[in-house]
Amino acid sequence: MRILSAIALSLALLSPTAAFAQSGKEAILYKNPQCGCCEGHAKHLRENGFEVKVVPSHDLPLIKQQQNVPPELAGCHTLLVDGYVVEGHVSATTIKKLLEERPEVKGISLPGMPLGSPGMEGPKLAPFEIYAFKADGSTSLYVTE
Numbered sequence: 001m002r003i004l005s006a007i008a009l010s011l012a013l014l015s016p017t018a019a020f021a022q023s024g025k026e027a028i029l030y031k032n033p034q035c036g037c038c039e040g041h042a043k044h045l046r047e048n049g050f051e052v053k054v055v056p057s058h059d060l061p062l063i064k065q066q067q068n069v070p071p072e073l074a075g076c077h078t079l080l081v082d083g084y085v086v087e088g089h090v091s092a093t094t095i096k097k098l099l100e101e102r103p104e105v106k107g108i109s110l111p112g113m114p115l116g117s118p119g120m121e122g123p124k125l126a127p128f129e130i131y132a133f134k135a136d137g138s139t140s141l142y143v144t145e
Contacts, residue, residue, distance in 0.1 A: 027081035041119030048092030073109035089117035105132040
């Protein structure tokens with residue numbers, strides 16, 4: 001039994017993704033009660049090691065305002081994870097990058113509901129531009145995927 005535990009620990013240390021999955025980053029996803037694509041995004045995150053609690057809310061504009069999300073970066077839903085705000089259908093890969101790098105930002109956003117993003121069915125029509133934003137409303141390009 002101890003040998004199996006040692007092997008599992010060794011594999012987790014060798015693989016950042018495996019270690020991340022074992023840590024089970026907790027996230028809260030606020031969404032419109034009628035929105036199905038948000039459930040698709042939550043499923044994508046769960047499949048990539050996140051523990052996601054979905055909270056239906058009719059107060060999304062207020063939640064976005066409380067989290068200092070610039071109106072031009074508003075996405076379909078708002079995710080809170082490990083001290084950051086993630087707006088819209090941002091991939092688990094990019095969220096993990098954010099959590100590993102820990103930049104001094106309030107959060108990141110993929111504005112709107114682009115086809116082909118996690119949770120949005122359809123073909124990806126163009127590269128996705130993910131923006132970082134600070135509490136003061138300033139924004140910058142974080143990553144293109």
